[in-house]
Amino acid sequence: MTDPATVRLTVNGTPREGRCPPRKLLVDFLREDLALTGTHVGCEHGICGACTILVDGEAARSCLMLAVQADGAHLTTVEGLMTDGALHPLQEAFRDHHGLQCGFCTPGMLLTALDLLRVKPAPSAADIREGLSAVLCRCTGYHGIVKAVQAAAPILRARTEQRSRP
Amino acid sequence: MKPPRFEYHAPRSVDEAVDLLGRYGGDAKVLAGGQSLMPMLNFRLTRPAALIDVNRIAALAYVREDDGVVAFGAMTRQRTIEFSPEVARRLPLLREATRWVGHLPIRSRGTIGGSIAHADPSAEYPAVLTALEGEVVAQGPRGRRTLQAAELFETYLTTRLAPDELLVEVRLPAMPAGAGHAFEEFARRHGDFAIVGIAAMVVRDGARCRTARLATAGAGPVPVRLRAAEEILERDGLGDAAIAAAAARAAELVRPDSDVHASADYRRHLAGVLTARALTRAVERAR
Numbered sequence: 001m002t003d004p005a006t007v008r009l010t011v012n013g014t015p016r017e018g019r020c021p022p023r024k025l026l027v028d029f030l031r032e033d034l035a036l037t038g039t040h041v042g043c044e045h046g047i048c049g050a051c052t053i054l055v056d057g058e059a060a061r062s063c064l065m066l067a068v069q070a071d072g073a074h075l076t077t078v079e080g081l082m083t084d085g086a087l088h089p090l091q092e093a094f095r096d097h098h099g100l101q102c103g104f105c106t107p108g109m110l111l112t113a114l115d116l117l118r119v120k121p122a123p124s125a126a127d128i129r130e131g132l133s134a135v136l137c138r139c140t141g142y143h144g145i146v147k148a149v150q151a152a153a154p155i156l157r158a159r160t161e162q163r164s165r166p
Numbered sequence: 167m168k169p170p171r172f173e174y175h176a177p178r179s180v181d182e183a184v185d186l187l188g189r190y191g192g193d194a195k196v197l198a199g200g201q202s203l204m205p206m207l208n209f210r211l212t213r214p215a216a217l218i219d220v221n222r223i224a225a226l227a228y229v230r231e232d233d234g235v236v237a238f239g240a241m242t243r244q245r246t247i248e249f250s251p252e253v254a255r256r257l258p259l260l261r262e263a264t265r266w267v268g269h270l271p272i273r274s275r276g277t278i279g280g281s282i283a284h285a286d287p288s289a290e291y292p293a294v295l296t297a298l299e300g301e302v303v304a305q306g307p308r309g310r311r312t313l314q315a316a317e318l319f320e321t322y323l324t325t326r327l328a329p330d331e332l333l334v335e336v337r338l339p340a341m342p343a344g345a346g347h348a349f350e351e352f353a354r355r356h357g358d359f360a361i362v363g364i365a366a367m368v369v370r371d372g373a374r375c376r377t378a379r380l381a382t383a384g385a386g387p388v389p390v391r392l393r394a395a396e397e398i399l400e401r402d403g404l405g406d407a408a409i410a411a412a413a414a415r416a417a418e419l420v421r422p423d424s425d426v427h428a429s430a431d432y433r434r435h436l437a438g439v440l441t442a443r444a445l446t447r448a449v450e451r452a453r
Contacts, residue, residue, distance in 0.1 A: 002171055022174030022217075025208075044167060045205035052271050058245065059271040064204040068174060069221060112271060119249075119270070133356045134269030 007071045011036065012080025022068050027051040029067035030077060038078040038107050042136075049135030052108035053077050059115035059134075078107035081114075089155040090114060090148070099148035101139035108135045113149045121157045125150065169207035173216040178223060180305055183332050186218050188307050192329035194218050198241060198280030201272050226279070226334060231256060238336045240279025248273060256340040259298065259347035259367055263290040266349060269357045282318075283333045285325045288359040288384040290349065292319060296389040297365040297381035300338040306331035319388035342377075345369045346452025350444040351383070352436055354427075360384040361428045362436040364416075366444035368404060370452040375399045380412070380444075385420040385437045392416045395441065404449045413442035 004019045011034060018033035025044070030036045030053075042050035044063045051062040054076035081088035090110055093099065100106045109132065116123065116131035123131065128149045129142070137145060177183040187194055193215035197203055206212045220226060226241035229250055236256050238247070247253050248264045267273055267281070267290050281291040282302060294300075295315045302313050304327050318325050327333060341347065351363035363383035369376045378399040380392035395415040402408040417438030424430045 002173055005174075021171075023169040023171055025168060028168070044208045046201060046268075046272065049269075049271065055274070058274040060274045061201075061271055063208070064200050064275065066169075066174070066200075066204075066219075068176070069200075069219065115270060115274075130356060131270060134271050 005068050005071075007067050009070050009072060010074045012076060018067070020067050022066060024067045025063055026053075026065040026067045026070050027062035029070075030062060030075075033067075036077055036079055040104055040107055042104070042108075047136070048105070048108070049112060050105050050108040052111045052135060054111055054115065057118075059112050076111065078110055081110060089159070090117075090152045093148040093152035093155070094145070097148040097151055098144035099140065100144075105135055105137045109137065109145055113145075113152070117149070117153055117156050121160065122153060123149070167208050167210060169204070170210055170213045172207075172214055174219065175216060176219040176222045180223060180225065180332060180334055183218055183220055183223065184305055184307060184330065186216070187332060188330040190216050190218075196220055196280075196283070196332060198283070199243065199276040200280075201268065201276040202280070202284050202286065220332070229253065231340065234340050236338050236340055238278045238338070240283075240333050240335060241277050242279070242336075244273035244276045244278065244281070245270065247278060257298075257338055259341060259349060259365060260291075260294050260338065262347065263294045263349040263363075263365060266290050266351045266353075266360070266363065272357075278336050279333045282336060283325060283327065285319050285323050285388070286359070287322055287387055287389070288361070288363070290351070290360065290363055290365075290383055292389045293363055293365040293381045293383040294349070295336065295338065296391050297367060297379045298338050298341070299379075300336060302333050303335035303337065304328075304331040305334045310334070312337075315389075316391065321387045341367060342369050344453035345377075346448035346450065348444040348447035348451070350440040350447070352440060359427075362422075362433050362440055364437070364440040364444040366441070366448045368399065368445065368448045368452050370404065370449075373403050373405075375404050375408075378412075378445075380416065380441060382416075382420055382437060385422045385433055387423070390420055392419050392441070394419055399445070404445075404452070409442055409445045409449070412445060413438045416441035 040050040042048035046064045195214040197217045197219040226239040228239040347367045351360045367379040378396040382390040395412040398412045420437045422430045422433035
């Protein structure tokens with residue numbers, strides 16, 4: 001079974017389909033087969049975190065999954081964060097607090113931070129630093145990123161409360 | 167880099183997976199959470215003829231308690247363990263150790279069975295399995311058998327599981343009520359592999375120590391149960407002098423190797439320091 005297999009999955013709310021050999025990494029499938037190049041390929045061994053996406057709502061390295069393993073899954077990539085042409089509040093916060101410079105790690109930072117804020121809606125600075133240690137940034141020195149996540153936390157909490165209101 | 171070519175199978179049942187393992191006679195690798203195997207494939211450090219992906223076997227993901235033993239399906243994710251109220255209540259040492267396993271995005275995929283079967287000597291779960299005298303259940307063509315923690319690990323990245331056996335369950339005795347615990351680890355950066363880690367549990371009986379459990383990560387080719395250090399506590403109690411004596415004994419008991427990350431001497435020193443820290447915290451928590 002080295003032959004190409006069909007992979008059907010939902011990416012950013014849209015059903016997508018492609019064919020690829022089993023050894024194709026999920027991150028390469030996203031970029032090459034689905035033309036979603038927002039997710040970046042960094043180290044290809046799970047250390048740098050640039051390729052982090054949400055798989056069924058949980059942050060995971062897309063370089064450590066085969067595309068065929070994502071058959072049937074719901075993925076969120078950085079392309080799925082904007083709504084109606086408006087940046088996600090977390091993206092706004094990254095822009096406002098100088099949370100990015102070259103931008104290579106940013107997609108992974110955003111999805112990692114989003115997962116962190118879902119698990120811990122009111123994180124301490126130490127929680128944020130621990131959570132973001134999952135992604136390497138070589139430009140910013142992390143301070144701006146930590147500030148951005150700190151600033152986004154109350155905004156995302158308010159959004160969640162608003163949604164859960166009857 | 168990218169993985170080499172392999173035949174890919176995603177069985178839906180344990181029987182099917184075991185059949186496939188038998189068919190490849192040792193040339194297949196089991197793909198669990200993939201957080202160690204996928205990097206090895208990407209670097210082409212391993213070139214198996216086939217991957218048996220057990221992620222589609224729904225029956226391998228569960229946490230259930232039976233008669234004082236908490237049983238984990240091999241495919242239970244580390245993330246599930248981290249947030250399980252049952253684990254927090256019954257196995258707080260496992261929960262604390264889980265926070266040291268990589269990062270949250272790694273734990274979303276990584277599994278308890280995969281971590282133990284991979285047998286990386288610096289990994290946290292093998293140390294906890296060893297400290298708590300847990301066991302694993304393996305299924306092969308001739309049925310199921312149980313292996314104790316003490317007999318499971320052979321050497322670096324090697325267990326005594328046969329090539330046609332699949333690790334299907336991890337069983338840990340629930341910690342006694344009031345037991346104190348701590349997992350201490352030193353790594354250069356949070357989330358990196360441990361240079362040394364220590365899993366500790368103490369059960370207090372007034373000023374005395376009814377049971378002490380200590381095991382290492384990263385201090386040799388397999389997890390080391392520090393029985394002679396435990397005996398000091400069980401004999402002399404849980405005071406500062408006994409903790410210091412147990413820590414000194416721990417450093418003598420380990421036989422670490424030197425590698426690019428740390429020298430054997432440094433690891434030995436860390437084994438003592440971390441044992442003292444782990445015991446101090448465990449004793450504070452014990453009731």
